Amino acid sequence: MMFIHHGPGKSIVKTAVWLSWPIIIAAKRLSNVPVFKWLIHPFFMRPYNEVTSIPINITLPKPDSIALPRRIIERLVADVDEKFIIEECICRSHNKVDFPPQNIGCMALGPAARRIHPSHGRMVSTKEAISHVRRAADAGLIANIAHVWIDPIAFGTRFRDLMFICFCDDKNCIYRTYMKNRGPTLDRAYRRLPGITLSVEKEKCEGCGQCSDNCFLANIIIDNGKAVIGESCAGCGRCVDLCPHGAITLLIEDEETLYLALIEQIKDVSELPLRGSDNSSESVIPD
Ligand code: SF4
Numbered sequence: 001m002m003f004i005h006h007g008p009g010k011s012i013v014k015t016a017v018w019l020s021w022p023i024i025i026a027a028k029r030l031s032n033v034p035v036f037k038w039l040i041h042p043f044f045m046r047p048y049n050e051v052t053s054i055p056i057n058i059t060l061p062k063p064d065s066i067a068l069p070r071r072i073i074e075r076l077v078a079d080v081d082e083k084f085i086i087e088e089c090i091c092r093s094h095n096k097v098d099f100p101p102q103n104i105g106c107m108a109l110g111p112a113a114r115r116i117h118p119s120h121g122r123m124v125s126t127k128e129a130i131s132h133v134r135r136a137a138d139a140g141l142i143a144n145i146a147h148v149w150i151d152p153i154a155f156g157t158r159f160r161d162l163m164f165i166c167f168c169d170d171k172n173c174i175y176r177t178y179m180k181n182r183g184p185t186l187d188r189a190y191r192r193l194p195g196i197t198l199s200v201e202k203e204k205c206e207g208c209g210q211c212s213d214n215c216f217l218a219n220i221i222i223d224n225g226k227a228v229i230g231e232s233c234a235g236c237g238r239c240v241d242l243c244p245h246g247a248i249t250l251l252i253e254d255e256e257t258l259y260l261a262l263i264e265q266i267k268d269v270s271e272l273p274l275r276g277s278d279n280s281s282e283s284v285i286p287d
């Protein structure tokens with residue numbers, strides 16, 4: 001009876017994802033090649049493919065915003081009733097790496113998460129979900145809120161009321177890798193959360209190129225020995241983390257503005273039922 005209530009089990013999904021891995025990489029590489037890019041375009045267009053980064057690993061300098069990006073995700077998790085933790089990150093498992101840990105998998109949110117087969121993981125409480133987010137932040141991972149057509153197909157769930165939060169690194173994650181030579185469709189698939197901006201302090205920048213070499217979107221150039229951040233920035237915060245001279249600052253609006261911006265983006269592409277906690281994550285997020 002399990003197959004009626006749930007989508008396919010872990011071994012089927014893993015095999016399907018692993019078989020499709022080279023196809024996804026090829027599609028990303030060809031997304032900037034004439035003719036191919038028009039064939040590939042429908043697979044990456046909104047609202048069927050949208051990813052928003054939240055830099056949960058970044059600690060901001062202001063005392064009142066110590067872990068604000070992380071709190072935004074915690075608040076989202078607290079506002080959705082159904083949460084399912086996937087116990088194994090399919091990307092790190094595919095690449096057979098031990099760090100970041102494979103057991104910090106994605107989290108599915110929304111009623112459709114109930115259809116995910118129990119062999120993938122388990123439904124969790126808000127408290128468990130938040131400690132999962134904190135583990136991911138401590139491991140230096142970036143949260144990507146993903147509404148991507150391939151997920152409901154893989155897990156046999158509905159699309160509109162399902163959202164994934166994936167906890168990604170730069171070397172293994174299928175969202176973040178092979179993006180440097182992307183075509184214009186993929187440029188639009190990654191969205192920066194309104195309310196997050198980045199700035200470079202020219203006096204501190206030594207032009208070492210650490211940030212430009214490692215930006216997954218190739219969005220930073222070195223001009224006259226100074227880093228310049230371009231328009232395609234996804235606000236993931238990785239360059240802030242990597243700059244050895246502390247020259248890049250992540251500027252962030254207040255918690256309410258940021259959270260409302262996130263909710264708007266989610267509502268734009270999905271029907272995820274949100275409880276709508278008003279203000280003060282202190283009241284909804286367990287310690
Ligand atoms: S990593 Fe820092 S110092 Fe180096 S180029 Fe980038 S901003 Fe400048």
Ligand code: SF4
Pocket residue numbers: 198214215216217218219220229230232233234235236237238239240
């Ligand atoms: S410029 Fe920095 S924050 Fe923007 S996408 Fe690149 S690494 Fe991420």
